[in-house]
Amino acid sequence: MFTKQLVAIALFISFCYTNAQDCDLVLKGKIIDFHDSQPLSLAQIYVVQLQKTYTSTSDGSYFISDLCPGSYELSVSHFDCEVKKLSIDVTENKTLNMALEHHVNDLEQVKVIADVHDNHASTQSSTRINKETIVSYSGATLGDALSTVAGVSSLKTGNSVVKPIVHGLYGSRVAIVNDGLRQQDQEWGIEHAPNIDVNTASSIQVIKGASALRYGGDAIGGTILIEPNRIISNDTLNGHVILQGQTNGRGGTATTTVNNYRQSGWYQQATLTYKKLGDYDAPNYVLSNTGSETAAANLALGFKKFEYGASLKYSFYNTELGILRASHIGNASDLVRSINSGQPSIINDFTHDINVPKQEVAHHGLQLNAFKRFTGLGKLSLDYSFQFNNRKEFDIRRGDNAGRASLDINLQTQNVSLYGLIDRFEKTTYEVGIDYMNQVNSPDSSTGVRRLIPDYNANKAGAFVSVTHLPSENWILDAGLRYDFYKIDAEKFYLQSRWENLGYDQQFPEFEINEQGNQILTNPKFNYHLFAFTAGAKYLFDDHYDLAINLSTANRAPNPSELFSDGLHHALATIELGRLDLKKEQSFKINTTLHGNVGKLDFEINPYVNLINDYVQLIPTGLEITTRGAFPVYQYEQIDARLYGIDASATYDFWIKKKSVDMNVNSNEPIYDTVKLISLNSNFSYIHGTDSNNDLPLIDMPPAQWQNQLTWHNAIVQNLDFKISNQLVFKQNRFPDNNYEVSIPNDQGELITSIVDISSTPDSYNLWNAGLSYAFAKANTKINLTINNLFNTEYRNYLNRQRFYADDVGRDIQLQILYNF
Amino acid sequence: MKTMKNSIQILAAVALLSIASCSDDDGVTIINEEELITTVELELTNQTDGTDVVLFKSVDSDGDGPNAPVITITGPLNANATYDGTVRFLNESIAPSENITEEVIEEANEHEVFYISTLSDVSIAKIDVDSNGNPLGVQTTFQTGAIGTGVLNVVLRHEPTKPNDGTLSSAGGESDVEVAFTFEVE
The missing domain is CATH 2.60.40.1120 (Carboxypeptidase-like, regulatory domain)
Structure with missing residues (x-):
């Protein structure tokens, strides 16, 4: 190979x-x-x-x-x-x-x-995903589009729930900033995907470290900045319509964006998306109950002049996602059965219907922004945002409870921020900002299932300052500092037996309010002081090379799931327990980026080290027996973690001369155009994560990956591009052994001790994709035909929670029609 | 420019107002698990001697909490006897307690109870059926043989494959109950 x-x-x-x-x-x-x-x-x-x-x-x-x-x-x-x-x-x-x-x-x-980096004024390691790539993912998820970046992978539950992992970290450790608004959508959950329509993005910037201080100092994994269309001050009406259909899932996506710009400065933007898919197919069977339906709308109204402007934006995202039926299990015996059988226990005929288990998520965002430029000083910007996120999860229930949500959480977040940019000095730019956040979490008490995440009220106030200095044409220096005060005040019922079993009656008697039946109402309150600091330098050798080094150190407060989780997790048959005495995490990260642009070759190499003190992770602590059978217990624990890795990417273009259709008017000789013939693109990433207290590998570290793509431009006829790509994912050989033993009755009634192998990682796999795209009508209309998983390869992905139950998706043929106006 | 200033002021006022109005002081209400099965009771009555009643009982009052179920058996079974068996699944974490067996019987097509004994001399027959004529297993007949000590596993499966060949492995579905009783036949 x-x-x-x-x-x-x-x-x-x-x-x-x-x-x-x-x-x-x-x-x-x-x-x-x-x-x-x-x-x-x-x-x-x-x-x-x-x-x-x-x-x-x-x-x-x-x-x-x-x-x-x-x-x-x-x-x-x-x-x-x-x-x-x-x-x-x-x-x-x-x-x-x-x-x-x-x-x-x-x-x-x-x-x-002078420099050729994406973010020319910074030393941070960042990669931008351009419009063309985003458009090609119109029918997929934000997480799928992000995984085109070296160093970014996805943590999946099935094929619809896709969370980005940046340099091995995900969830609360990665901030997603949508049009300047930090997304607050219960991102602490492993099976919670970002509630953002990828079609609203005009470009996406991935910052692989905690250096984007403006949006919070706690993103120790990285920050993803989603940027909308640029505002044009011209009388222009533009936009596009994209229709996409796919064979795997037998459905598709329709999305349209319309932008109306006026020379006066007024503008309106709208993006509407609807997506409907049925059950996905693995190569050998239907993945029953993996359909999804998503609707999204983004509307913006604004006025923008160079000196001042204001805008009002509303975004809505609503999705219903089926969860593989076979992944809903009762106890550890069921899990052993599923792992050993090698195929899902329930395979039904294809359907577009979505049944339980499923998720229904709605996200509303309202944003107000105003800015003013001050001549000879800079810019001041004031933002207010309101976000409302509702998540419902439906399990398989019986009797009157069938069809009732098992989890129903409302999360309401408000933010105010004031941001100042001082750019009057030729060589030095300053940024300052203060912000305040209030968050209220209120789970619905009518579910008949004890709350996974309790009621809480959180407040956060922060301030930052950063400076970028360009002492000469060859140097860029930057540094920044941020402080946040974070306070969380929760009200939670514990089972009395659990409260005592964890020793909280001794450790936190001050949190106890009263006892009700076999439960105890408590009021845990915590304060955290969070500091972040970043500094970096970039040297531009000449036109061809530049080298940057960036240090970032950041604190992250434990999230509500890490503090308060308490109960049975159906997908993995585990009891997960939070921990009230968690401290803040502290990360120290060094990113080095060497970028070169030599002739037709453009490459970037980004080695990094991230040392995280008090890294929060889930570890197995024992087995508990209930009426349902045996369950392993996982509890959050803090260790020191050491992550290092390297991302490398390169693009090489081959050019040829072609006779132009135009003739040289002066000499009547043919003119030759130089046109791109072939582009080769290659991405490689490797990460090594260790629990340095116990000298054990960290769980869920992305395996090494190598992606290659070859594009043949203007193949055979003008404007016809042919693409072939492959993704080689190696086996992850470094994983902690969390296997456990349970006694399971066999058909003769004997209790057989079986090892539940939840640790072993799937084999390496190599997926091939091919595609054709043809642009016509002055390149305003484009047709893309893509075949993913060309050879219908059977594989399982270590970072897909569905891997215990079923193969990943098989071949998919997609047709996309894009019309720009 | 003036309008600009005004709109910033309005925005700030809106922001502050909405933040001030969002504090909630609603009391947090307790949630008692409604579908929790805390108790499994298997009552065996000797067909020829109505006073020979043996109760197998497993009680896990804290559900998914750390405490293990407490298992009690009121006495041994007699050898070479026939018992009528009835199983009950209860939620005793709420008052009054809820009899979940009723829901199991109502949704008989989606449930089945399995009994597996390591004493091969004990044969267990399910005598009730669902609307499709497939076994349900709430009502049973236990036929004991020679004396001995063994383990009886009682397993309730939700949404199993029906019909199946009577074994756990062919039934699939989700385990809602899985309890092992060590019992004696004398």
Whole structure:
């Protein structure tokens, strides 16, 4: 397998070196928006000496090849910017990135920036997912789109619940910021996916560390910034419609975005999405009850001038997700049976119906923003947001309780923040901010099932300051500091036997309120002081290389699940217990990023180390017998963790000359265009996580992964692209042994002691995907045909909680039609 | 510019108002598990001697809590005898206690009780059926043989495969009850 891939790569490399020219210098780069770093597509670069115009692609990049050494005049324009002229000397292959300033005349309109990183003003390790990639995931989840980034993987429950893992960490350790609003959607749960429609994103930035202090200091894994469409101050109505259908799940997604911009500064944006899928298929059987239905709406109304603006946004996300029927089990014996049988215990005919067990989640977000720029100083921005999240989980129940939710939690969060940016100094930029959050969690008491997460009221107040300094053209230095005070006040019923068994009657007698039957009402209250600090430096060697190092240290308070969990977990037949005496986690992370851009090769290597003191993890502590049978007990515990790893990615483009359809007016000679022929893209990530107190591997660490993609541009006919990709996921050989023994009655009534193997990891697997895309009608309409899991490979994914019960999904043929207007 | 200032003030006022209005002081009400089965009772009555009643009982009053079930058996079974068996599943964590057996019988198609004895001389027959004519197992007949000591497993499965061959492995479904009684035949 490997040899074949290597041979293929070698062949392409040798092929590429056959077309060297005399005048073969290349000028390339990216054109981005000065304010938000978003790529600007369709920017025009007119090279005066060549009398030719080049256009930036959808990711903002442009490529001018076959330049002879010399001076060139460039005139760069974008449809809502004034034309900017600049002259450059080209003596060698050069990367020239340009940031265009929109709709203003008091700032310089084109700023030439030297580095080639996505986030040009920072030392943090970050990767941006561009619009084109996001569009190709219109029928998938946010988590699926994020896993295209090296170092980001997914923690799944089935195929619909997909949580991002950044450098081995997930849940409360990863902050998701949707259009400036930190998402609060009960992200502490393993089977809780982010309630965000991927189609609302225009670009997504993944910051692999705690360095995005503006959005909170506790994201010790990373921060995911989801950015909406850029505001244009021009009379423009644009948008798109995407229809997607897929064979696996026999359903699809329809989504549309409409943006209306006025020169006056007023704008309206709307995105509507509806998705319906039935049961997924594994290669050999139907994954019964894995259908889903999702509806989402995002509406924005605003007024934006360069100096000031305000906006009102409302977002709604509603989803109903089936959970694999066979994964709902009664006790450890059922789990052993499922693991040993190798296929789901319940396989029904395909259906679009969603039955129990299932989740129903609704999320509402309301956001108000206003900003003002102060001449010669900077910008002040005030944000208020309100979020309401309701989660219902339905189990298999009997009698009158059938159809009633077993879990029904309302989480209401409000945020106010004031953010200031001081950018008047040429070499130094300051950012300051204060924010306050209030959160109320109220589980419904009519479920007839004891609350998994108790009623609580949490308050958080924080402040941060950060500075970016550019001492010379070659250096970027930045540093930041943040403090948060976090207070949580909960009211929870414990079983008296549990309260005493955990020793809380001795340790926390002050929390006890009263005894009711065999339960005790308690009022746990905790305060946490959270500090975060980040500092970094980046050195730009020349046009080709830059090296950045970033240190971040951050605290995270234990989440409500880690503090208060108490009860039976049906999917894994475990009793999970929180711990009231958890301290804050403290992480120290060093990210190093080497980026190179040499000729046609662009690569990035990002090694990192993350040392986490008092890392909270679930560990098995024993076995408890109940009327239902035996269950292993897991309790949260704090250890010191050591994570290190490396992400590497590279893109190589092969170009050829093609005869242009235009003729040179002066000489009647044919003109040759340089066009991209083949792009090769490769991503590799590896992570090593250890519990350093016990010298044991950490659980749920993503296995090493290698993804490769080959794109043949303009294959056979113009605008037809052919893609083939593969994803090689290695076996995770480092895992803690959490297996346990239970006595299970066999058919003869004898109690047989069996080992419940919940630790062993699935074998490595290699998935192949292929696709065709064809653009027509002036590239406004595009058709994508994609086949995922081309060979219908049977596999199980270590990071999918469904792996104990069933294979992962099989072949899927998707057709997507995109129309831009 | 002036409107801008005003709108910022309005926004701030809205924000503060809504934060101030969100504190809730509702009392937290207790939830008693409604579907919890705390108690399994198997009553065996000798067909020829109505005073020979043996009760197998397992009580787990804290449900999913840390305490293990307490198992009691009122006495040994007589050898070479026939007993009528009735099983009851109760939720005694609430007052009055709830008889969950009624729901099991109502939803007989989705339930089945299994009895597995390590004493091969003890044969157990399910005498009740669901609406499809498949065994349910709330009502049974126990036929004892020679004396000995063994283990009786009582297992209630929710949504098993029906019909099945009478073994746990072919039935599938979810275990709602799994209790082992060590008993004597003398």
